[in-house]
């Protein structure tokens with residue numbers, strides 16, 4: 001009889017302990033979820049540090065380029081002329097120091113817009129070729145006066161000590177003349 005009472009009382013105690021542990025576990029998971037969810041929403045500092053950035057291309061006239069910063073890095077966005085696109089596509093890709101087709105560096109159907117990082121791949125100077133009247137080098141792109149690197153109208157290195165093309169950052173068109181970088 002006493003044994004039955006003990007067993008019954010033991011079971012109840014065990015159940016209580018298990019329920020308590022389960023509740024504590026549930027609270028623990030809940031407590032973990034709240035900071036996790038709040039971590040998913042970028043704060044202002046994160047946005048400033050590198051959240052995706054929307055850029056309106058409409059104000060960039062054909063033949064013009066703009067400079068902007070994303071994740072602390074300089075980026076050029078150029079609205080290319082038909083002549084510049086034609087020049088970029090006329091070259092034999094295999095003959096380039098860093099062979100890359102123009103088609104692989106722009107978005108299909110949006111080849112008028114070229115988006116590239118804006119630091120020379122030699123030692124990081126900022127090439128000329130964005131402002132009116134600035135030298136665009138020998139290939140209608142950009143000219144780096146630091147040591148004489150010439151980039152073409154696709155941002156590819158054509159002449160000089162720079163080893164690589166100006167890289168293309170991650171971006172996508174979100175509307176006819178709008179892109180999101182990042």
Ligand code: FES
Pocket residue numbers: 120121122123124125144145146147148149160161162
């Ligand atoms: S940094 Fe541009 S050519 Fe040297």
